[in-house]
Structures are given as C-alpha cells and as structure tokens.
Amino acid sequence: MEKPVSFAADILPLFTPIDIQHMSWFCDLSSYADVKTNASEILKRLKGVGGAVMPPSPTKGGSGPWSAENIALFSSWIDDGCPA
Numbered sequence: 001m002e003k004p005v006s007f008a009a010d011i012l013p014l015f016t017p018i019d020i021q022h023m024s025w026f027c028d029l030s031s032y033a034d035v036k037t038n039a040s041e042i043l044k045r046l047k048g049v050g051g052a053v054m055p056p057s058p059t060k061g062g063s064g065p066w067s068a069e070n071i072a073l074f075s076s077w078i079d080d081g082c083p084a
Helices: 005-016 017-022 032-037 040-047 068-079
Strands: none
Touching: 005 032, 005 068, 032 040, 040 068
16 A cells, blocks of 8 residues: 655655745745745645746756656645645
C-alpha cells in the first residue's frame, strides 16, 4: 500500500528557499496553513494558468518550472485533502 502524500514529507521540500522568498507577497510557501488555503491558486500557477508559470526560470531569478511529476504530486496532495 502506497503511503499518502503529506505536506511535511513531500510538498514542502519541493519549494526552494528562493521560491519561498519570491512568493512571500502572496503566501508563505513554508507554511502548511498558507499552502493549504491557497493550494488551488498555487496549482494554477505551477501549470502556468492565469499568469506566468511558477517558479520562474533561473534567468528570471527562480529555480525553474516544476517537472510534470512534481505538479502531479502537488495535485494528488490536493485531491487527498491536503494532509499535513
């Protein structure tokens, strides 16, 4: 049986310190409560829907867009009810 995706073990490590810093105007990506509250908007930005893709490319000061696997993991976390 597969272990459920959790914020602490699986999602938080996906956000780099620079991602956390760059998005501090919107929410605290290191905070479970903030990410849970804004999960659907974060997912849209990870997919580049409704604005520039997040995180931006290294040439724009970011760590670069997430892989399809990481976006799917984040989406799965949301589908599972955003476990801590």
